[in-house]
Structure formats: C-alpha cells, structure tokens
Amino acid sequence: MESGESTEETQLRREETKGSYSFDDQRGWRRWRVLQPGRGMYYDVKRRLPYYLSDITDAFTYRTIASTIRMYFVNLLPAIAYTLDMYRRTGEFFGINEALFASALAAIVFSLLGAQPLTIVGVTGLISLFNFTIYDIIAEYDVTIYPQFMAWTGIWAAIFHWLVSVLNACDYMRYVTDFSSESFGMYVGIIYIIKGVEELVNEFTEEGAAAGYLACIIAILYFGSVYGLEKLGSGTAWNPTLRGFLADYAYVFTTLFWVGFSHIPGTLKSTHVTRVPVTAAFYPTQSRSWLIDFWNLDVKWVFVALPFGFLVMLLFYYDHNVSSITAQARHYPLKKPGGFHWDFFLLGCTTFVAGILGLPMPNGLVPQAPVHTDSLTVYKTDLRIIPTSRASDGVEAGEIRRPIVRAEAVVEQRVTHFLMGLLLIGTMTGPLLTVLHTMPAAVFAGVFFVVGWGSIESNGILQKFLFLNAEERFIQRDEPLLRVPRRKISLYISLQMFGVLACVAVSHTIAAIGFPVLILLLMPLRILLMPRWFTLRELQVMDDFTADSKVVLESLGGKPVLPEHRRLNEDDWGLERKRSEQQRGVPRQRAGSLHR
C-alpha cells in the first residue's frame, strides 16, 4: 500500500513539472509577482485546457443527475433567502429576477469558461449585506442614485479583480490557515442564523401574530427535517444506496413537503404567511431597462464608489478563493488541476456585468461550494474491525466494528454546473416563477438555519470548545489536542471568537462593508503575531493550511513556506484534523458545513 502511494506521488510530481507554477524558485527581479503580469493566468489556462474535453465526457454517470438536482436546490434556496432580505432593505431594487439572473449568469460563465468548474458561484448572504449597507449609506444623501452608484461599485470592483488576477496576487491565499477560515465559517454561520430570525420577525410585522407563529413552526420543523434526513443519510441504517439517496435529496424532499404543508386548506392556508414576491418574468423588479445608466452619475460619486469597489474585491478575494479551496480540499481525491488567477479574472467579468445590469454580484458560495464536490464524490463506507483485549474492568468486548467513510473518486466535470445554470434560466420563466411564488418565506428562514448551523456545528472553534468542556478522563488518549495546554486552546479559540464577534458586531452597523478587512486582518495576526504566543508544535496541532490539496497549490505557487516551518516536517500540520479523519473517515459534506 505504501509503495502504491509513492507511485502516485511520483506521477503527481511529473504532472507538476508540466503545468506547475511558482515564484519561490525564481531569482532577481523575477521574484516579484507584479513584474511578471499574467503569469499565473497563463499557467492556469495552460494547465487546465487539456482537461476541457474530459470535463464533458466524464459527466455521463448517475451522479451528474443527483448532483445537478441537489445543487439547484442548495444554490437557489439560499439565494432566494438572501434576496428576500435584500429586497426589503434596498427599496425593492434587488428582487428575485435579479437574483436568478445573477445566479444563472455566474453558473453559465463559470461552467463554460472557469478553470475550476467545481466551484459554484452565485448570490451570497454577504453581498446582500453589502448591498443593503451601501443602500443605507446612499439613502443618507440621495437614494435615487443608488442604481448608478452600485453600477460604479461593480465597475471599480471589476477593475480591482482584473488587477489582482493579472498581478498574480491570488498566490497569497496559500497562506490562509484554518485559523481565519474557521473564523470566517463561524461568522457566516452566525450571520445566517441572525438572518433567519430576522426573516421570522418580518413575518410578525408584515402579517401579524398568527402568520408569525406559523412561520416559526415551519422554520423549526424544516430545520429538523433536513437535519434529521441528513443524519439518517450519514448513519448506518438500511444500505449505502438508500442512505446516499437520502443525503442527495434531503433538501428536495423537505422543501416540497413544507411548501405543500403551508398550503393545506383550513387553518394553515387561511393563515396568510408571506410568500416569495415575484414580478413579470425576465423584466427587472423595478420598471427600468436591464442596463443601468451608469453614465448619468456625478463624477464625485463615481470616485466615492472606488473604495466600495475595493472592499467588494477584498470580500470576493477572500470569500471566492476560500470557497474554491474548500471545494478542492485534500480529502476529495481530485485529479484535475485548479486555476485561481484565471477564475478571479472571470469573477471580475461577472462582477462588471452584474454591476452595469443592476444585479447582485455573484461570487463563490462559502458553505455550498464544497457541497457540489461532495455531491459528485463516490463514497464507500468501509467496515473497520478493531480487535480488542480484555477491558480495564474485566469485560471482554471481542472486537469493535466501525463504519469508515472513504471518498473513492470525484466525477470531475463541468456539466452539472452548466445544467444547473440552465435550470436557473428556466426558473426565470413565467410558469416557474409562479411556482416560486407558492413558497412561504418561512421555508427560507429554515434554509438559513440549516446552512448557518451546518457552518457552526462542524466548525473547529466549536469542536475545540467541546473538547475543553469534555470530562478529561473520557477523551481518547490519541487526541492530539491533549498535547496542547488547555489555556493555549482557550487563547486560540478566544482569538478566533474575538475576530468573529467583531465582524458580527460590525455587520449590524453602517460599517458592515468593512468586515472583509477584519477577516483579512486575521491572516497577518496568525502569521506574524501568533507564533510569539504559541509554540510551533501547538500551532501544528490546532491549525493547518486551508489550501492543502496538491491540485490547489499547483495554481497558488506551491506549498507555502515560512521561516519557522523549515525546522519541522511539513506533513506535521493539522494533526487534529488528520486524527479525526483517520478515526471516523472522511466526513460527508452536509449542506452547510465548511471544510470538515
């Protein structure tokens, strides 16, 4: 088995020489990234283009169908959920039609032209937060210029995207560690749950107490249904096929059921819960042409939009790239290489188009992107038999049987992403918009809870917190966290939670658009300051580079090397996560969970 691994590694190294890209081995002026513009994008295309045909031919398998349906729901439902919120809070400028258009645009562009077709791009909660915070700011001056101002924000953001991708700046994403990406996941989870609660509060104010209570019931039970079905799907009941089926369609069944439930004639039907507001198909929500007259904006405002555009770029720089990285995480046995620079350039293009058409700007979906890879992964549940001896209290256990989930292969292709895009375009038509209109807003509060809690439950911060609260003697002795002093673990997650809570607090003020800066500040905190407070050994147990997969690092300029790392074996990082994978196998990606 070990010899098999090493042949695989040699093979990978051979491939690396073909399309690999790095600045670490360059000398003189060539060491400077900005002095070799377009190098990253060039290598991205060169590395990825040979796989284009196989990206289509590889798709002829059942998993493609299951994945398309699952991703359609996992992408569409949260997008609508955020839009409900955005719609109310931007003077009804961004509506369902805009959200669908943006999602479809992103899906078609990235599935056809993207270097990483696994990364689902769409409308996120954070761009919704951005849009309505800008609305609040603009409303203090002159609310009528909001469309033009947003267009210029998009244009500037696009320009910064193109600069970043041309100047190879995506490389710095390889320094992202779980320290900041876990914090980001926790932040996103908390924001989503708050959004869910706000959705329910809105039901009370809009439709009164009865509708509000019913919405709470639907949201709670929707959450319970998806959660329960996914738990069943990842258990050991029945057989692997049936379990896989449940895991694939948990969202579909649950959504159909609870939408139907809200329409049962009698008390339920006559309690008017709010439903998704729709307008005429293919037209913007407000009466305007799709193209925003962005040329009709005072030059002063054009330049005010510049820092906003920069902040959008910062958000996407972190958000989009982290979602790409997690969609290509190490525990998925991916064979095809990535291309971060090229994709970020493309993202600039969709940002530009979204800006001038007055759409919410799409980007990589943090909790959902890895779900796409998961839905395309062929899992095998193996049986691990652990022979045991007589226990400490004299009981003979014989042997212990455990299910170990192994990711066997991933159907790497771009067809699912494309089909999902077509489905989204289909949803923009009249008949399907009518179907959307039957959905109660309460279901989306449930979606918020599922996605938000998924991002929190599996989060390393919560896991370390649970470790600290467990009674010490029942912890398995091979748990790597036992090698770290408890107060160091507390300090570590306190730093994370400090960042999270700062972001959450800021998100509820007019300074919300500044939160990408806060998230990005966690990276220098981790790289520059934290090595003074923690030993390298401690950090190796608790932290890991988020970009850990070979296919990812090929595009990001190779493995990150900091001076202090040279001293130790590079495979010694992420001990806690590795141990968890060894003990329980690869975790199936639940709808909301980030990374592990």
Place this chain on the structure above:
Amino acid sequence: MESGESTEETQLRREETKGSYSFDDQRGWRRWRVLQPGRGMYYDVKRRLPYYLSDITDAFTYRTIASTIRMYFVNLLPAIAYTLDMYRRTGEFFGINEALFASALAAIVFSLLGAQPLTIVGVTGLISLFNFTIYDIIAEYDVTIYPQFMAWTGIWAAIFHWLVSVLNACDYMRYVTDFSSESFGMYVGIIYIIKGVEELVNEFTEEGAAAGYLACIIAILYFGSVYGLEKLGSGTAWNPTLRGFLADYAYVFTTLFWVGFSHIPGTLKSTHVTRVPVTAAFYPTQSRSWLIDFWNLDVKWVFVALPFGFLVMLLFYYDHNVSSITAQARHYPLKKPGGFHWDFFLLGCTTFVAGILGLPMPNGLVPQAPVHTDSLTVYKTDLRIIPTSRASDGVEAGEIRRPIVRAEAVVEQRVTHFLMGLLLIGTMTGPLLTVLHTMPAAVFAGVFFVVGWGSIESNGILQKFLFLNAEERFIQRDEPLLRVPRRKISLYISLQMFGVLACVAVSHTIAAIGFPVLILLLMPLRILLMPRWFTLRELQVMDDFTADSKVVLESLGGKPVLPEHRRLNEDDWGLERKRSEQQRGVPRQRAGSLHR
C-alpha cells in the same frame, strides 16, 4: 470481586429464609393460593416492617432534596396534563382540585403505610381515559348519575382489589415478561403523544389560530429543552456533579423557562393561550360536597357499575404492579424487600376513598415510578479502557475509552414520597393554585411529548426495529440478536405491535375501558402460544421476566418456573438486555422511559 458478590448472595439467601414466601414448595391443599387467604399480605408486612425506622433515618442526604423536587414536577405536571383532558371530557366533573387531592392522598397513604415507598402513586393518563369513556357511556342514558356511578365503580373496584390481595393473586405478576410490559410501555407512549396533539388541537378550537400556533411552538421547544438537557446530563461534558444537577432539574428549569416565556409582554402575552383552569382552593370543582351521595343511585346502576369496577381493578392489577416492578428493577442495587400484596390492598383503600369523594382513582405511575428510584440512585460514571490491536484496515487505534455508568447505591426511604405529598397539599392552597393558573396548557402538551417519547425511545420494540434496519456488517458481533433469525425478530415485534395497535384503536372507541383485558391477554399469548412459534433460545435472547430483582420476587412467591425453563440455565434470560448493560452500563432513567 467475585468473592464479594458471593457473600452478598449468601446474605440475601439468609434474608430470604427470614421473610420469604412461596407457594411452589407447598404440598396438598396448601398449594392453592385462595385457600391460604392473607398469607401474602402477612409476609409482606412481616418482611418489610423491620425496615420502617431505617426508611426515615436513611433519608438524611442531599439526594432526598433533589429527588423530592424532581418527583414533585414529574408527578404533578403529567397529572395536571391528564386532568386538563379529563376536565373537558367529563363535563368538568374532574378538575385540578380533584387531581391534586387524589395525588396528595395517594402520596401520603403510600409513603406512610406502603410496603414499597419507592412506587410513586398518582393520577395516570389511563384512569383519565377510563373516566371520560365511562362518562361517554353514561351520557347516553342519564348524565346526572355520573358522580354516583363513578363512586360505585370505585367501591366495586376497591372490593376486587381487596379480594385479589387477600387471595394472593399478585403472585401471577411474576410471569409478566418484557413481551407484554414493552407493549404496554409502547401503548402508553403512543397514547400520551396523541393526548399531547389533542391538547394542541384544543388550543386551536378554543383560542384560535394564533394561540394554537404559539402553543405548538411552546410544546415543541419544551420537548426539545427537556430532551436536550437530559441528553447533556447523561453525556460526558463537564463533570459528574454538574451533569447530575442537570439530570435532576431538567424538568424544573424547562418548566420555569417556558411558563415565563409565555408571559413575555408584547406579542406573546397578547396571544391568549389557554392556561390551567383553577377554582376555589380545597373545594370540589363543581359545587358539591366532597362526599358523593352514592346511596342515591338506582340499584340497577349499582350493579351495572360492577363490571366497570372489575375492569378498573384489572387495569390497576397490571399497571400498578408493573410500575412497582420497574421501580424495583434489577439494575437498581436495592437492599430492602418489596410487598406487592399489601400495597395492592392499600391501593384498594385509596380507590375506595377516591371513589366516594369523586376523585380520579390514583395508581402506580408507569413511566414515572422508576424515575423516583433513579432520582434516589447514586450513580458513578466509570472509565473503561479497552486495549485494541491494529484494525483490519491497518489503523492503530491504541485504546478506546468509554464511560460506563454504574448504579452504586439507592437511598431507600419513604421521606421523599411523603414530602412530595406535603408539597401537593401545599399546591392545593390558594396562592399556589394561582401559580398553577399561570401555566399555559401548551406546556402540558410538551410534558405529554416528553413522557410519551421517553416511553417509546427506550422501548425494546423500537430497539429491535432499529436492529432490523441497521446495515448488517456494522453490527457488533457480540449482539445477541444476531443469533435469532431476522424473520423471528420481525414476528416477535409484529405480535407486540399488533397488541399495541389493537389497544390504541380500542382506546379511541367507547370500548376503551376494555383495553386492560387486551394487555392482560398478551400474557397467556406469550406463555402458552409463543413457545410453539419460537425456540426457547430465541425467546431467551429477546425476552426476559420483567420481575427480575430478588427483592421483588421475594414478595411474588419466588422465581417463576415453567416446565420448558427447567432445561436451561435460569440466568440465560434477557441476553440482549444484559449485553447492552455490559457494553454501556446502567442507563439513567429518563423522565419517561420504561424499564431500560
């Protein structure tokens, strides 16, 4: 360790000779139970009386306080819940004052005079079912005679109780196996959950949609809160003291919280949910004197009440004795002996008093009686270390650590039961009745769900069903059910579920009062017919005698012996349960769970 056990056994055998009682070793006419009237009761008193002083002195420990508070809630809340239902369905004859009076009467009598002070006696859901079914029957003729008719039902029931106890007929309870007691537990669980739903439906019809929905939310979240706290309490978080605290007061915290929640000013407060209806303190709900004028009943009706009284006795024969047996189950390390005949005689007395005072007749609480013993048990969570070898897939696990819960001792005394009785009397006073009136009925729907689901979740029927649905290769090899053919397990639980569903169906018709006959019919089915369809070995794996503790069997005439059992080792029964206890330790008794 083994030598320690055997000294304990010798000690027990010595005690047995002192107060033990059996008909198995008698010859000639003495073999007939009816020919030695009062023999069981005589031995019960003789066996138990020497412990009376220690029943008081043993109580000076913290567990007494925790147990009193917990049992006050676990006894009172369901009693009120059933009463809400009974109140509506008996023309408001049985109200809160009657239920409190009956509970207090039973608690004082059984704590002072009972041979088994651990068995909590109070108002159950089944007597509520009985009472309103009789009401429905009487209402077809002349509803005004309901009080007198119920009084005569009680008088006849009391007479049959006294006959049964004097003629030593409780002995037959030793033949009860888990086959019927699990079915009974499942039946009770299902009925309780239905009652909870009915309580919520009532909220819709009484107070409209908004109140109905709010009631649903409170009930669901009440259930979730108790369930979550009890799960935390039986986990491995923090330390044993804190966990024990959670387990002890889960009901208290949850009830206080959700009652308070329903009073939050604003939308919640202005949504008028129904609250517990109370009347003047110490007076009957209807304007009558406490003593029913039972002498003013047509003789015809007096004799019509006879079969009804007989059915009440049948119900209590099974229900009360099973709750006593489970409150003294083998996994509690009890030292003091039981006394079934004497207690059943006492139960006749309380039935008589309840009958002539127009109270709901109290009897042993099936899901709650073992909670009392549990609340008095000192648990220790031990650490079991299982050394392991290299697993089948080459992974080295080192060792596996598991928590094993061990019941160390039980604070056997009668003070908690008595104090709980005093608290119930206190609750009958004006000020505390006012407190009761602040409680929303929705909380009681939540109580129904907790108690009902507790009785279902731990039920052997559900456990076997889950076994049948698990993927075979992940089942631990030492699972005894693997030795039974799958279709035999299916047949076994199908027979149980047939009995359960027949009872549930009957409970919703006017024939509801006949269900004790159905439950009792499961006993001959098990003893006489099932050995033809199952091998003895199969039954030994799946079934066990419910009365398995030595202290119980001393009063029931010794271990039950059927001809076919002689062939096998008597300790070979209940293999499945024994294995579960060995692997996981003694389960803490959750609020509703029956037996294991």
